[in-house]
Amino acid sequence: MIELYKVDKYFFTKNTKKYILKDVTLTLPDGNIGILGRNGAGKSTLMRMLGKIEFPNKGTIKSPHSFSWPLGLGGGFVGNMTGRANVKFVCNLYGKNKEETREIIEYVKEFSELKEYFDMPIKTYSSGMRGRLGFGLSLSFDFDYMIIDETLSVGDAKFRKKAKDALLEKIERCKVILVSHDMKTLEQICDQGLLVHNAKLHYFDNISDGIREYQKINK
Amino acid sequence: MKPRKPLKVFFSVIKALFLRELEMRMSVGKSGLFWTFAEPFLQVFIFVSIHAAISRLRGHSASTYEPTVFMAVGFIAYNMFKNILTSSMGAFEANKGLFNYKQVKPIDTIIARALVNLFFTIIIYFLFLIIGFLLHIDNLLPKNPIMVFVGFIWLFIFSIGIGLLAAIGNSFYISIGKFINSISFVLLIGSAIFFPIVSLPSFAQKFFLYNPLVHFMEMIHGYYLYGLDDRFVDYKYMALWTIVPLFIGLWLYVRLERRIISL
Numbered sequence: 189m190i191e192l193y194k195v196d197k198y199f200f201t202k203n204t205k206k207y208i209l210k211d212v213t214l215t216l217p218d219g220n221i222g223i224l225g226r227n228g229a230g231k232s233t234l235m236r237m238l239g240k241i242e243f244p245n246k247g248t249i250k251s252p253h254s255f256s257w258p259l260g261l262g263g264g265f266v267g268n269m270t271g272r273a274n275v276k277f278v279c280n281l282y283g284k285n286k287e288e289t290r291e292i293i294e295y296v297k298e299f300s301e302l303k304e305y306f307d308m309p310i311k312t313y314s315s316g317m318r319g320r321l322g323f324g325l326s327l328s329f330d331f332d333y334m335i336i337d338e339t340l341s342v343g344d345a346k347f348r349k350k351a352k353d354a355l356l357e358k359i360e361r362c363k364v365i366l367v368s369h370d371m372k373t374l375e376q377i378c379d380q381g382l383l384v385h386n387a388k389l390h391y392f393d394n395i396s397d398g399i400r401e402y403q404k405i406n407k
Numbered sequence: 408m409k410p411r412k413p414l415k416v417f418f419s420v421i422k423a424l425f426l427r428e429l430e431m432r433m434s435v436g437k438s439g440l441f442w443t444f445a446e447p448f449l450q451v452f453i454f455v456s457i458h459a460a461i462s463r464l465r466g467h468s469a470s471t472y473e474p475t476v477f478m479a480v481g482f483i484a485y486n487m488f489k490n491i492l493t494s495s496m497g498a499f500e501a502n503k504g505l506f507n508y509k510q511v512k513p514i515d516t517i518i519a520r521a522l523v524n525l526f527f528t529i530i531i532y533f534l535f536l537i538i539g540f541l542l543h544i545d546n547l548l549p550k551n552p553i554m555v556f557v558g559f560i561w562l563f564i565f566s567i568g569i570g571l572l573a574a575i576g577n578s579f580y581i582s583i584g585k586f587i588n589s590i591s592f593v594l595l596i597g598s599a600i601f602f603p604i605v606s607l608p609s610f611a612q613k614f615f616l617y618n619p620l621v622h623f624m625e626m627i628h629g630y631y632l633y634g635l636d637d638r639f640v641d642y643k644y645m646a647l648w649t650i651v652p653l654f655i656g657l658w659l660y661v662r663l664e665r666r667i668i669s670l
Contacts, residue, residue: 240509257508278423281511
Protein backbone atom coordinates (compact mmCIF):
# COMPACT_ATOMS: atom_id res chain seq x y z
CA MET A 189 0.00 0.00 0.00
CA ILE A 190 1.31 3.41 -0.94
CA GLU A 191 -0.41 6.47 0.46
CA LEU A 192 -0.15 9.87 -1.16
CA TYR A 193 -1.45 12.74 0.92
CA LYS A 194 -1.93 16.23 -0.51
CA VAL A 195 1.09 15.86 -2.75
CA ASP A 196 2.38 18.81 -4.73
CA LYS A 197 5.32 18.44 -7.07
CA TYR A 198 6.53 21.15 -9.38
CA PHE A 199 9.55 22.26 -11.31
CA PHE A 200 10.52 25.78 -12.21
CA THR A 201 10.55 26.52 -15.88
CA LYS A 202 11.67 29.89 -17.15
CA ASN A 203 9.42 31.96 -14.91
CA THR A 204 6.51 29.76 -13.96
CA LYS A 205 6.00 26.72 -11.80
CA LYS A 206 5.20 23.67 -13.86
CA TYR A 207 3.09 21.32 -11.77
CA ILE A 208 3.52 17.59 -12.20
CA LEU A 209 1.16 16.77 -9.37
CA LYS A 210 -1.15 19.23 -7.70
CA ASP A 211 -2.93 18.39 -4.46
CA VAL A 212 -3.06 14.65 -5.07
CA THR A 213 -4.48 12.42 -2.34
CA LEU A 214 -4.66 8.77 -3.25
CA THR A 215 -4.13 5.31 -1.79
CA LEU A 216 -2.64 2.68 -4.06
CA PRO A 217 -3.34 -0.94 -3.13
CA ASP A 218 -0.48 -3.42 -3.55
CA GLY A 219 -0.02 -4.67 -7.05
CA ASN A 220 1.92 -4.28 -10.23
CA ILE A 221 1.49 -0.69 -11.28
CA GLY A 222 1.97 0.65 -14.77
CA ILE A 223 2.54 4.38 -15.05
CA LEU A 224 1.15 6.04 -18.16
CA GLY A 225 1.41 9.55 -19.44
CA ARG A 226 2.65 11.68 -22.28
CA ASN A 227 6.25 12.79 -22.64
CA GLY A 228 7.14 15.28 -19.94
CA ALA A 229 3.99 14.66 -17.94
CA GLY A 230 6.11 13.47 -15.02
CA LYS A 231 5.99 9.67 -15.17
CA SER A 232 9.60 9.18 -14.17
CA THR A 233 9.38 11.80 -11.45
CA LEU A 234 6.30 10.11 -10.04
CA MET A 235 8.03 6.76 -10.15
CA ARG A 236 11.06 8.16 -8.33
CA MET A 237 8.81 9.73 -5.72
CA LEU A 238 7.02 6.45 -5.12
CA GLY A 239 10.47 4.85 -4.76
CA LYS A 240 11.43 7.51 -2.19
CA ILE A 241 14.44 8.91 -3.97
CA GLU A 242 12.74 12.11 -4.96
CA PHE A 243 10.47 14.08 -2.69
CA PRO A 244 7.28 16.08 -3.13
CA ASN A 245 7.44 19.83 -2.60
CA LYS A 246 4.42 19.54 -0.32
CA GLY A 247 2.55 16.64 1.22
CA THR A 248 3.73 13.15 2.06
CA ILE A 249 4.12 9.77 0.42
CA LYS A 250 4.09 6.85 2.83
CA SER A 251 4.60 3.12 2.42
CA PRO A 252 6.12 0.31 4.46
CA HIS A 253 7.81 -1.35 1.48
CA SER A 254 11.37 -1.54 0.26
CA PHE A 255 12.02 -0.28 -3.25
CA SER A 256 14.77 -1.02 -5.71
CA TRP A 257 16.81 1.74 -7.28
CA PRO A 258 15.21 2.92 -10.51
CA LEU A 259 16.26 0.54 -13.12
CA GLY A 260 17.30 1.46 -16.55
CA LEU A 261 19.25 4.65 -16.81
CA GLY A 262 22.54 3.05 -15.84
CA GLY A 263 23.13 5.93 -13.45
CA GLY A 264 25.17 5.02 -10.43
CA PHE A 265 27.82 3.14 -12.36
CA VAL A 266 31.36 4.45 -12.32
CA GLY A 267 32.82 4.64 -15.82
CA ASN A 268 36.39 4.03 -14.70
CA MET A 269 35.57 0.90 -12.79
CA THR A 270 34.91 -2.56 -14.18
CA GLY A 271 31.51 -4.17 -14.25
CA ARG A 272 32.63 -6.54 -11.53
CA ALA A 273 33.77 -3.67 -9.28
CA ASN A 274 30.48 -1.87 -9.76
CA VAL A 275 28.51 -4.97 -8.83
CA LYS A 276 30.69 -5.38 -5.75
CA PHE A 277 30.01 -1.76 -4.81
CA VAL A 278 26.25 -2.26 -4.86
CA CYS A 279 26.62 -5.45 -2.79
CA ASN A 280 28.63 -3.49 -0.22
CA LEU A 281 25.96 -0.83 -0.24
CA TYR A 282 23.36 -3.38 0.72
CA GLY A 283 25.60 -4.95 3.35
CA LYS A 284 25.98 -8.31 1.63
CA ASN A 285 28.63 -10.61 3.05
CA LYS A 286 31.46 -12.17 1.05
CA GLU A 287 29.60 -15.34 0.20
CA GLU A 288 26.45 -13.54 -0.96
CA THR A 289 28.54 -11.07 -2.94
CA ARG A 290 30.33 -13.88 -4.72
CA GLU A 291 27.04 -15.50 -5.65
CA ILE A 292 25.60 -12.23 -6.94
CA ILE A 293 28.69 -11.55 -9.03
CA GLU A 294 28.47 -15.01 -10.58
CA TYR A 295 24.79 -14.56 -11.33
CA VAL A 296 25.16 -11.10 -12.87
CA LYS A 297 28.09 -12.21 -14.99
CA GLU A 298 26.09 -15.14 -16.27
CA PHE A 299 22.86 -13.24 -16.81
CA SER A 300 24.29 -10.15 -18.46
CA GLU A 301 26.25 -12.21 -21.01
CA LEU A 302 29.04 -9.66 -20.85
CA LYS A 303 31.78 -12.33 -20.82
CA GLU A 304 35.23 -10.69 -20.89
CA TYR A 305 33.67 -7.23 -20.84
CA PHE A 306 32.61 -7.92 -17.27
CA ASP A 307 36.20 -7.14 -16.27
CA MET A 308 36.50 -4.05 -18.45
CA PRO A 309 35.78 -0.47 -17.36
CA ILE A 310 32.13 0.46 -17.81
CA LYS A 311 33.04 3.37 -20.05
CA THR A 312 33.90 0.87 -22.76
CA TYR A 313 30.36 -0.56 -22.67
CA SER A 314 27.62 0.21 -25.14
CA SER A 315 24.36 1.44 -23.67
CA GLY A 316 22.81 -1.97 -24.23
CA MET A 317 25.62 -3.62 -22.26
CA ARG A 318 25.17 -1.16 -19.43
CA GLY A 319 21.47 -1.88 -19.35
CA ARG A 320 22.10 -5.62 -19.26
CA LEU A 321 24.48 -5.24 -16.33
CA GLY A 322 22.02 -3.06 -14.43
CA PHE A 323 19.12 -5.37 -15.12
CA GLY A 324 20.98 -8.49 -14.04
CA LEU A 325 22.18 -6.73 -10.91
CA SER A 326 18.71 -5.67 -9.84
CA LEU A 327 17.36 -9.18 -10.34
CA SER A 328 19.77 -10.49 -7.72
CA PHE A 329 18.30 -8.42 -4.92
CA ASP A 330 14.95 -8.97 -3.26
CA PHE A 331 12.82 -5.90 -2.93
CA ASP A 332 9.11 -5.52 -2.25
CA TYR A 333 8.89 -3.31 -5.32
CA MET A 334 11.07 -3.09 -8.37
CA ILE A 335 10.89 0.27 -10.08
CA ILE A 336 11.64 0.09 -13.74
CA ASP A 337 12.00 2.90 -16.23
CA GLU A 338 11.73 1.63 -19.79
CA THR A 339 14.60 -0.82 -19.36
CA LEU A 340 12.88 -3.68 -20.97
CA SER A 341 13.91 -2.15 -24.25
CA VAL A 342 17.67 -2.63 -23.71
CA GLY A 343 19.72 -5.08 -25.66
CA ASP A 344 18.84 -7.08 -28.71
CA ALA A 345 15.67 -9.08 -29.32
CA LYS A 346 17.10 -12.19 -27.71
CA PHE A 347 18.11 -10.43 -24.53
CA ARG A 348 14.81 -8.55 -24.39
CA LYS A 349 12.96 -11.83 -24.33
CA LYS A 350 15.27 -13.22 -21.67
CA ALA A 351 14.84 -10.07 -19.57
CA LYS A 352 11.09 -10.19 -19.85
CA ASP A 353 10.96 -13.85 -18.89
CA ALA A 354 13.23 -13.21 -15.92
CA LEU A 355 11.05 -10.33 -14.84
CA LEU A 356 7.85 -12.34 -15.19
CA GLU A 357 9.40 -14.97 -12.98
CA LYS A 358 10.58 -12.35 -10.53
CA ILE A 359 7.19 -10.70 -10.12
CA GLU A 360 5.81 -13.86 -8.66
CA ARG A 361 7.76 -12.84 -5.58
CA CYS A 362 7.75 -9.06 -5.78
CA LYS A 363 5.75 -6.16 -7.20
CA VAL A 364 6.67 -3.85 -10.01
CA ILE A 365 6.19 -0.19 -10.80
CA LEU A 366 6.80 0.17 -14.50
CA VAL A 367 7.07 3.19 -16.74
CA SER A 368 6.80 2.29 -20.37
CA HIS A 369 5.49 3.45 -23.71
CA ASP A 370 5.08 -0.11 -24.83
CA MET A 371 1.42 -0.94 -24.21
CA LYS A 372 1.87 -4.64 -24.81
CA THR A 373 4.50 -4.95 -22.10
CA LEU A 374 2.41 -2.91 -19.71
CA GLU A 375 -0.62 -5.07 -20.27
CA GLN A 376 1.40 -8.23 -19.82
CA ILE A 377 3.14 -7.26 -16.60
CA CYS A 378 0.95 -4.78 -14.78
CA ASP A 379 -2.54 -5.11 -13.38
CA GLN A 380 -3.19 -1.55 -12.24
CA GLY A 381 -2.73 1.64 -14.20
CA LEU A 382 -1.77 5.11 -13.07
CA LEU A 383 -2.20 7.93 -15.56
CA VAL A 384 -0.40 11.23 -15.05
CA HIS A 385 -2.15 13.99 -16.92
CA ASN A 386 -2.42 17.74 -16.34
CA ALA A 387 -0.97 17.53 -12.82
CA LYS A 388 -3.61 14.99 -11.79
CA LEU A 389 -3.35 11.28 -11.09
CA HIS A 390 -5.96 8.90 -12.42
CA TYR A 391 -6.03 5.44 -10.92
CA PHE A 392 -7.41 2.40 -12.77
CA ASP A 393 -7.69 -0.96 -11.07
CA ASN A 394 -7.50 -2.53 -14.48
CA ILE A 395 -4.57 -1.57 -16.68
CA SER A 396 -6.61 -1.93 -19.89
CA ASP A 397 -8.93 0.89 -18.79
CA GLY A 398 -5.88 3.03 -18.14
CA ILE A 399 -4.45 2.30 -21.57
CA ARG A 400 -7.77 3.16 -23.21
CA GLU A 401 -7.91 6.46 -21.34
CA TYR A 402 -4.29 7.18 -22.26
CA GLN A 403 -4.97 6.57 -25.92
CA LYS A 404 -7.92 8.95 -25.71
CA ILE A 405 -5.79 11.86 -24.42
CA ASN A 406 -3.10 11.04 -26.91
CA LYS A 407 -5.35 11.76 -29.87
CA MET B 408 14.12 -7.33 1.73
CA LYS B 409 14.54 -7.25 5.50
CA PRO B 410 14.86 -3.77 6.95
CA ARG B 411 18.29 -3.14 8.48
CA LYS B 412 19.17 -0.96 11.44
CA PRO B 413 19.96 2.66 10.44
CA LEU B 414 23.44 2.58 11.93
CA LYS B 415 24.24 -0.66 10.13
CA VAL B 416 23.05 0.85 6.87
CA PHE B 417 25.19 3.92 7.49
CA PHE B 418 28.33 1.86 8.08
CA SER B 419 27.82 -0.34 5.06
CA VAL B 420 27.25 2.76 2.91
CA ILE B 421 30.42 4.42 4.23
CA LYS B 422 32.39 1.23 3.68
CA ALA B 423 31.08 0.85 0.15
CA LEU B 424 31.75 4.48 -0.72
CA PHE B 425 35.20 4.37 0.85
CA LEU B 426 36.24 1.30 -1.16
CA ARG B 427 34.72 2.77 -4.31
CA GLU B 428 36.53 6.08 -3.80
CA LEU B 429 39.82 4.20 -3.26
CA GLU B 430 39.28 2.14 -6.35
CA MET B 431 38.54 5.27 -8.37
CA ARG B 432 41.80 6.85 -7.22
CA MET B 433 43.65 3.69 -8.20
CA SER B 434 41.98 3.43 -11.56
CA VAL B 435 43.09 6.87 -12.78
CA GLY B 436 46.31 5.19 -13.86
CA LYS B 437 49.83 4.90 -12.59
CA SER B 438 50.82 8.52 -13.13
CA GLY B 439 47.81 9.80 -11.20
CA LEU B 440 48.60 7.58 -8.27
CA PHE B 441 52.28 8.46 -8.48
CA TRP B 442 51.52 12.16 -8.14
CA THR B 443 49.21 11.64 -5.20
CA PHE B 444 52.24 10.44 -3.30
CA ALA B 445 54.97 12.43 -5.01
CA GLU B 446 53.36 15.85 -4.70
CA PRO B 447 53.97 16.40 -0.97
CA PHE B 448 57.59 15.30 -1.29
CA LEU B 449 58.15 17.67 -4.17
CA GLN B 450 56.58 20.48 -2.14
CA VAL B 451 58.83 19.71 0.82
CA PHE B 452 61.89 19.47 -1.39
CA ILE B 453 61.19 22.87 -2.97
CA PHE B 454 60.56 24.63 0.31
CA VAL B 455 63.50 23.03 2.10
CA SER B 456 65.70 24.25 -0.76
CA ILE B 457 64.28 27.77 -0.49
CA HIS B 458 64.78 27.66 3.26
CA ALA B 459 68.39 26.58 2.86
CA ALA B 460 69.05 29.29 0.28
CA ILE B 461 67.60 32.00 2.52
CA SER B 462 69.57 30.80 5.53
CA ARG B 463 72.75 30.91 3.52
CA LEU B 464 71.99 34.44 2.26
CA ARG B 465 71.36 35.62 5.78
CA GLY B 466 74.60 34.00 6.83
CA HIS B 467 73.27 32.02 9.77
CA SER B 468 72.23 28.45 9.30
CA ALA B 469 71.28 27.06 12.66
CA SER B 470 67.53 27.06 13.24
CA THR B 471 66.32 25.74 16.55
CA TYR B 472 64.33 23.06 14.79
CA GLU B 473 64.86 20.56 11.97
CA PRO B 474 63.57 22.37 8.84
CA THR B 475 62.88 19.25 6.75
CA VAL B 476 60.70 17.70 9.41
CA PHE B 477 59.03 21.04 9.99
CA MET B 478 58.09 21.45 6.32
CA ALA B 479 57.05 17.83 5.87
CA VAL B 480 54.74 17.78 8.87
CA GLY B 481 53.32 21.16 7.89
CA PHE B 482 52.61 20.11 4.32
CA ILE B 483 51.16 16.75 5.31
CA ALA B 484 48.72 18.48 7.67
CA TYR B 485 47.91 21.31 5.28
CA ASN B 486 47.40 18.95 2.32
CA MET B 487 45.00 16.89 4.37
CA PHE B 488 42.93 20.00 5.09
CA LYS B 489 43.07 21.24 1.50
CA ASN B 490 42.26 17.85 -0.02
CA ILE B 491 39.30 17.30 2.27
CA LEU B 492 38.02 20.78 1.46
CA THR B 493 38.34 20.46 -2.31
CA SER B 494 37.10 16.89 -2.49
CA SER B 495 34.07 17.78 -0.37
CA MET B 496 33.18 20.60 -2.72
CA GLY B 497 32.90 18.22 -5.63
CA ALA B 498 31.37 15.33 -3.69
CA PHE B 499 27.67 16.02 -4.30
CA GLU B 500 28.04 16.67 -7.99
CA ALA B 501 30.34 13.71 -8.63
CA ASN B 502 28.16 11.25 -6.75
CA LYS B 503 24.81 12.43 -8.06
CA GLY B 504 24.12 9.09 -9.73
CA LEU B 505 24.49 7.33 -6.40
CA PHE B 506 21.55 9.12 -4.85
CA ASN B 507 19.49 6.69 -6.92
CA TYR B 508 20.34 4.25 -4.15
CA LYS B 509 18.05 5.40 -1.39
CA GLN B 510 20.43 4.61 1.44
CA VAL B 511 23.19 6.87 0.07
CA LYS B 512 22.85 10.33 1.60
CA PRO B 513 24.87 13.26 0.26
CA ILE B 514 26.73 13.68 3.55
CA ASP B 515 27.96 10.08 3.32
CA THR B 516 29.92 10.99 0.20
CA ILE B 517 31.69 13.78 2.11
CA ILE B 518 32.54 11.52 5.03
CA ALA B 519 33.80 8.76 2.74
CA ARG B 520 35.97 11.17 0.76
CA ALA B 521 37.37 12.67 3.97
CA LEU B 522 38.24 9.19 5.24
CA VAL B 523 40.01 8.38 1.99
CA ASN B 524 42.04 11.57 2.38
CA LEU B 525 42.86 10.62 5.96
CA PHE B 526 43.95 7.19 4.75
CA PHE B 527 46.25 8.72 2.11
CA THR B 528 47.60 11.16 4.70
CA ILE B 529 48.62 8.25 6.92
CA ILE B 530 50.32 6.44 4.03
CA ILE B 531 52.18 9.59 3.03
CA TYR B 532 53.31 10.14 6.61
CA PHE B 533 54.78 6.64 6.80
CA LEU B 534 56.44 7.11 3.42
CA PHE B 535 57.98 10.27 4.82
CA LEU B 536 59.25 8.38 7.87
CA ILE B 537 60.85 5.75 5.64
CA ILE B 538 62.47 8.30 3.34
CA GLY B 539 63.57 10.40 6.31
CA PHE B 540 65.10 7.35 7.94
CA LEU B 541 67.01 6.47 4.77
CA LEU B 542 68.28 10.05 4.47
CA HIS B 543 69.38 10.10 8.13
CA ILE B 544 67.26 13.12 9.04
CA ASP B 545 67.49 14.03 12.74
CA ASN B 546 64.55 14.03 15.14
CA LEU B 547 62.26 12.31 12.71
CA LEU B 548 59.77 11.13 15.30
CA PRO B 549 57.45 13.44 17.23
CA LYS B 550 58.39 14.86 20.61
CA ASN B 551 54.86 14.15 21.87
CA PRO B 552 53.13 11.59 19.62
CA ILE B 553 49.81 11.67 21.47
CA MET B 554 49.34 15.42 21.13
CA VAL B 555 50.41 15.30 17.47
CA PHE B 556 47.80 12.60 16.92
CA VAL B 557 45.18 14.70 18.71
CA GLY B 558 46.17 17.67 16.55
CA PHE B 559 45.71 15.68 13.34
CA ILE B 560 42.35 14.23 14.36
CA TRP B 561 41.16 17.66 15.45
CA LEU B 562 42.29 19.11 12.14
CA PHE B 563 40.43 16.27 10.40
CA ILE B 564 37.16 17.14 12.15
CA PHE B 565 37.71 20.85 11.52
CA SER B 566 38.25 20.07 7.83
CA ILE B 567 35.00 18.10 7.61
CA GLY B 568 33.07 21.01 9.14
CA ILE B 569 34.54 23.53 6.70
CA GLY B 570 34.22 21.03 3.84
CA LEU B 571 30.54 20.41 4.58
CA LEU B 572 29.83 24.15 4.62
CA ALA B 573 31.74 24.65 1.39
CA ALA B 574 29.98 21.72 -0.27
CA ILE B 575 26.52 23.02 0.60
CA GLY B 576 27.43 26.54 -0.41
CA ASN B 577 28.98 25.32 -3.62
CA SER B 578 25.88 23.38 -4.65
CA PHE B 579 23.68 26.48 -4.51
CA TYR B 580 26.18 29.25 -5.30
CA ILE B 581 28.89 28.13 -7.67
CA SER B 582 30.96 31.22 -6.94
CA ILE B 583 31.86 29.86 -3.50
CA GLY B 584 33.92 27.11 -5.05
CA LYS B 585 35.63 29.58 -7.37
CA PHE B 586 36.34 31.87 -4.44
CA ILE B 587 37.89 29.11 -2.35
CA ASN B 588 40.02 27.97 -5.27
CA SER B 589 41.31 31.45 -5.87
CA ILE B 590 42.24 32.12 -2.24
CA SER B 591 43.97 28.77 -1.76
CA PHE B 592 47.33 30.38 -2.57
CA VAL B 593 46.82 33.01 0.11
CA LEU B 594 45.81 30.22 2.48
CA LEU B 595 49.03 28.35 1.70
CA ILE B 596 51.17 31.38 2.57
CA GLY B 597 48.98 32.46 5.45
CA SER B 598 48.86 29.16 7.29
CA ALA B 599 52.36 29.10 8.76
CA ILE B 600 53.25 25.84 7.08
CA PHE B 601 56.86 26.57 6.32
CA PHE B 602 57.75 29.01 9.09
CA PRO B 603 56.88 29.12 12.78
CA ILE B 604 54.92 32.11 14.08
CA VAL B 605 57.67 32.79 16.57
CA SER B 606 59.98 33.76 13.69
CA LEU B 607 57.70 36.63 12.65
CA PRO B 608 57.73 40.22 13.94
CA SER B 609 55.08 40.77 16.57
CA PHE B 610 52.71 42.91 14.47
CA ALA B 611 52.58 40.13 11.87
CA GLN B 612 52.03 37.45 14.49
CA LYS B 613 48.77 39.05 15.59
CA PHE B 614 47.59 39.19 12.02
CA PHE B 615 48.41 35.56 11.24
CA LEU B 616 46.76 34.29 14.38
CA TYR B 617 43.33 35.24 13.06
CA ASN B 618 43.64 32.27 10.70
CA PRO B 619 42.41 29.16 12.52
CA LEU B 620 44.64 26.95 10.40
CA VAL B 621 47.69 28.70 11.85
CA HIS B 622 46.69 27.46 15.29
CA PHE B 623 46.46 23.88 14.04
CA MET B 624 49.85 24.16 12.37
CA GLU B 625 51.42 25.70 15.46
CA MET B 626 49.93 23.01 17.66
CA ILE B 627 51.16 20.16 15.48
CA HIS B 628 54.57 21.75 14.95
CA GLY B 629 54.89 22.68 18.61
CA TYR B 630 54.33 19.11 19.78
CA TYR B 631 56.25 17.48 16.97
CA LEU B 632 59.55 19.33 16.97
CA TYR B 633 62.14 19.85 19.64
CA GLY B 634 62.91 23.56 20.01
CA LEU B 635 59.32 24.67 19.34
CA ASP B 636 56.26 24.94 21.56
CA ASP B 637 52.57 25.76 21.41
CA ARG B 638 52.75 29.18 23.10
CA PHE B 639 50.74 30.91 20.36
CA VAL B 640 48.01 28.30 20.17
CA ASP B 641 44.57 29.39 21.37
CA TYR B 642 42.68 26.14 21.91
CA LYS B 643 39.40 27.92 22.54
CA TYR B 644 39.68 29.67 19.21
CA MET B 645 40.31 26.30 17.53
CA ALA B 646 37.31 24.76 19.28
CA LEU B 647 35.14 27.66 18.18
CA TRP B 648 36.24 27.22 14.58
CA THR B 649 35.57 23.48 14.78
CA ILE B 650 32.17 23.52 16.44
CA VAL B 651 30.52 26.52 14.78
CA PRO B 652 31.07 25.49 11.11
CA LEU B 653 30.17 21.89 11.92
CA PHE B 654 26.89 22.92 13.54
CA ILE B 655 25.93 25.46 10.91
CA GLY B 656 26.88 22.93 8.25
CA LEU B 657 24.80 20.15 9.80
CA TRP B 658 21.85 22.48 10.39
CA LEU B 659 21.88 23.65 6.78
CA TYR B 660 22.41 20.10 5.60
CA VAL B 661 19.39 18.73 7.43
CA ARG B 662 17.25 21.48 5.94
CA LEU B 663 18.60 21.14 2.42
CA GLU B 664 19.29 17.39 2.11
CA ARG B 665 16.31 16.69 -0.13
CA ARG B 666 17.10 19.60 -2.38
CA ILE B 667 20.69 18.41 -2.72
CA ILE B 668 19.52 14.91 -3.64
CA SER B 669 17.33 16.18 -6.46
CA LEU B 670 19.77 18.87 -7.59
